[in-house]
Amino acid sequence: MTLGKSHASLIVALALGLASCQSEDKPPQPRYVSDYRGYTGAADGVTQRSQKLYFIEFRSRYALSYGHTYVVFGRTDKSGRMINPEVAGLAPASTDAAPYVLGHFIPVPAETGASDGDLEEEYRSASWRVMLTEAEYQKTVAFIRQLQAKSKFWQATVNNCNAWTGEIAKFMGFKTPPIWLRPQQYITQLREMNVG
Template sequence: MRCFGLVGLALSALLLPCVAQAASVRPAVARTVHEAPRSAPVRRASEAKGPYYVDFRARTAASWGHAFVWYGKTSEKAVDVAGLTPAGDEFAYMLGYVTFVPSETGASYGDLDPDYVTASYRVYLNEADAKRVFAYIKKLQADSPVWNAETANCTSFIGSIASFMGLDTPVRWTRPEEYVNKLREMNGGRQVVRLAAEQ
C-alpha cells in the first residue's frame, strides 16, 4: 500500500466527525436535469459568446471541497450537472482513500446552491461544439463507475472535460477551488472555446 494512501486515510479519519455531520443532514439529491437557482439570471451578453456553456465550478464541502461542471444553453434556466463523488456515506468516502469505491456522477448536495460556490470558470461554445462536449460528458459519466481520492477524483473528472475541450489543465491533486482558479489562469481566462475539427 502506498504511503500517501495511508496519509490520506489518516487525514480522512481526522475529518470523520465533520463528514459524518454533513452526511447526516444532507437530503437526497435527484440525478437528473435540475433548475438553475433563480439568483443566477441568464445574461443576453453571453449569447454573443456562444449559445452554450460549460461552467467549471468548485464549492465548499465537509472535507477538501468538490469540483463539478454545470453545462447547458445560455437562454435556458435548466442546467445539467456532472461531477464525480463516492456513492454512499462517510464510510465510502474514507474507504476511497485506500481503494476504489462506487461513484455517483450527477449532482450532489450543494452543487446547485450559489452560496457554496468558491470558484467558477465559464466558457462558451457554439452549437456544433456543444453537442460534442455534452456527448463527451455523458460518456465520461457512463465510464466512471468508481471514485478514489488519489486517482479517480472530482478534479480529474472535470480535468478530462477541460482537456477534451482543448484547455490546459492543472494536476489532479489540487484542491477543487485552487484547481478551478488555476484552470482559468492557465487558459488566460479565455471565454470562448472552439474545438479542433473531428478527424
C-alpha cells in the first residue's frame, strides 16, 4: 500500500509541474509601482514620495524553459532609477541543464543569488515594484538574507522560484498565488491580488 501511495504522490507532483508549463507567456507586461500600502500605477505615471526611495521588485523573466521568478531590491534615485540593485532568487546551483531536469523529480542543490539575464531589460516579462521606507526596507532585506541562508535545495513542484519569492511576499503581508504558475503569470497575479 505504501508503494502505491508513493507512486501516486510522484504522479501528482509530476502532473502539477507539467501543468505549469503548458501555457504560453505574453509579451512583456507593463512595469507597475506601488507603495507598501497598496497604491499602484504604471511606472511612468507614479510620483514617488521623497521618503520612499527604497524598493523591492517582484520580477519574472523569460528563459529557454518556462522562465524565472526572483526579487530585485535596493535604492532608487529621485527619478526612480535603481542604484546598485541586488538580486535574490532560488534556482538550481548549476548552469548545466542536467540538475534543472533532475530537479523536476528530486531536490537538487540550489543557489539564491543573481542568475544570467536577471537585470537585462529584454528578458523581463513582468514586474511589480513596491516602494518602501528605509525601516520597511531594512526589515525586508533582513528576511531575504535569512531565507538565502536556509535555502539549500530547488525542486520544481514543491520548492521552486515562485514558492521562494512568495515567501518574501508573505513576509511583507501580501497574498500569494499558487506556485505552479508560469513566472510571468505568478508575478502578474501576485500584483493583482494585492493592489486595488
